[in-house]
Amino acid sequence: MARIVKKFGGTSVGDVDRIQNVARVIKAEYDNGNEVVVVVSARSGVTNQLIARAKAINPNPADREMDMLLVAGEQETIALTAMALHALGVDAVSMTGAMAGIKTDPYHTRARIVRMECQQLIEYLEKKRVVIVAGFQGANELGQITTLGRGGSDLSAIALAKGVDADLCQIYTDVDGVYTADPRIVPKARKIQEISYEEMLELASLGTKVMQARSVEFSNKYNVPFEVRSSFNNNPGTIVKEEVSSMEDVVVRGIALDKNQAKVIITNIPDKPGSAAKVFQGISDANVVVDMIVQNIGRNGVANMTFTVPQDDMDRASKAVEEILAELGGGEVTLVGDVAKLSVVGVGMRSHSGVAGQLFAALSEAKTNIQLISTSEIKISVVIAEGDAEEATRVVHTAFGLDRVD
């Protein structure tokens, strides 16, 4: 007998038929003699409808009331899922996040989980009841309803797996697992069987949208292994877990490509102490997150600087920089929107040298110019022209031996 947490997203519970399908998946697990905790999101679309209704009433709704409003979505799904299980003869009971013991800090719409109090939930499991928990939500110390922000239901599942000491946590999604690269770009991409938290974290933060980075961070912090798998088939997915030494045998686990990148080049900035600080303070005040930065100390008392930002934020960043440059009394801005960031990720880089060289050789073979480089312990990222990006990804994928062998 195992204790298993299963999380289903909004698409998986989008309508009556899909809820019934999810109920069958749960029943199969339960019939195997396992204890099952299920985390569900709101039906896809419901959250957006509620937000639209709120904005029609108040363009700037209070965070506390947004939380009170949005949790209604998951509350509907947990009740319907429990009813679907009853129809299949499975004893099931629903719980809101608060009832399930998800205790958070007081920050509405972006609360962090501070503690899990799962006694009542565990009692239900011990009575052989399937427990359906509303994802994305919790309650603070005062009993106020809070929500966990984007991707919060994954976080709920991982926290519950920790809270009930589960043997397995399964995140059901619309993809089959984590791939060595996006299969739409690299047809020979392989599904990864096992990946470490850190690798998953790098891939998540690099724009592989299987999961939000914060859920992976949480699972890493509390060492909660989980599986990413499809709710539409029964294939084994990808296990995300603590690094084991055998993982280092593979140099590169996967390749991420982020096309939502733009490059901002500033030339001829007056080279005074604090110039760079002022520029980045201005961008930060404009709520833009800067990714890679390269600064060259120039000649004749001026400096040059290049950095990348999300393409959507390019105009906002540029406007902020123009204002700072006016203050500093000099400098020009050039924007390059059509760039992409290609990253190779793998814990094996720690013990294998020459990865950068191999990457640069592959890019050179693909006739791709490298515009910027940044590295971490388990990752090398390069900024390249967007037009070269997909072909470069395929070439690099092959170069690191990741191609599927049929």
Add this chain to the structure above:
Amino acid sequence: MARIVKKFGGTSVGDVDRIQNVARVIKAEYDNGNEVVVVVSARSGVTNQLIARAKAINPNPADREMDMLLVAGEQETIALTAMALHALGVDAVSMTGAMAGIKTDPYHTRARIVRMECQQLIEYLEKKRVVIVAGFQGANELGQITTLGRGGSDLSAIALAKGVDADLCQIYTDVDGVYTADPRIVPKARKIQEISYEEMLELASLGTKVMQARSVEFSNKYNVPFEVRSSFNNNPGTIVKEEVSSMEDVVVRGIALDKNQAKVIITNIPDKPGSAAKVFQGISDANVVVDMIVQNIGRNGVANMTFTVPQDDMDRASKAVEEILAELGGGEVTLVGDVAKLSVVGVGMRSHSGVAGQLFAALSEAKTNIQLISTSEIKISVVIAEGDAEEATRVVHTAFGLDRVD
């Protein structure tokens, strides 16, 4: 400064415009320096949508999960109403029934309120915040979400008025108040300024659909006066309160007409001990509520019996009676569907004699045959032909001096 509870039903908060209208009504009260607690229902239609979705998944959904599902409707409304108040610059905060301290017994879908714990709500009021509470819902001792059954939001409002020791409880509805008779039938009906709990209770249980009888019972039990008024205009409504001696000056407060009545006549029942008990047990087992009963001990060892049931239940009642008669070995059933019950209600009957005589005289003047009669301390009901019912109501209304004088 007064402490006021205001309750708005599903029609009053049916869409964004109406929620904004409700917010303006609340703001006006708040701007007068009063403390305001607001109880709202789910937007009209939402509850039925949720029920339909549940039935599509499970034709016989569990009560606990129905409660979990349905409370989502009010939770949406409280958040949207709070946001609408914020947009008008009013400090408002929403609370679920559980947060507001409505403690119930454990019976899902029909829970009874056992205790009010309104400390947190009162603290909000003392901080000059308007508190918006989800109607129809509470929580039992184990923290499970419960609902109060039909008309539950009125009950929430009256219980909260008691719990926060309010000076005034206002039930906003789509009618102007309680009338001496249904104005669609009696154009000269007058709005009643003040009515006792008991009179209101009789009128409610006799089919005047302003409020459910159980809300009135609750207000009577705890002596919580309330006002029934319109959410679409600013007219004073009807105050429902403890009986005061001056109320007895009026003999008849109002006249109720219930057309949803049917008469079941059983003739030639074998006159054995327990026959009647068996008949009524059978009807009760069929979940039909019997209203008026007349039994005649007949001759030749057989008896006759007549009683009334809601017209919708007539067939069910008749089937149950046929089965019992087969067991008893005799008796015939006759059904009369086209009857109505006319009732005159007033605490003044206690001190005024001759009310029955006055009623019968008026009915005779209207050439209306009386088929059955039942009386209580403050009510006389007669069953008459449905075809005579509306004209009879107008004649009786005039006879008791209730007509409006323009």
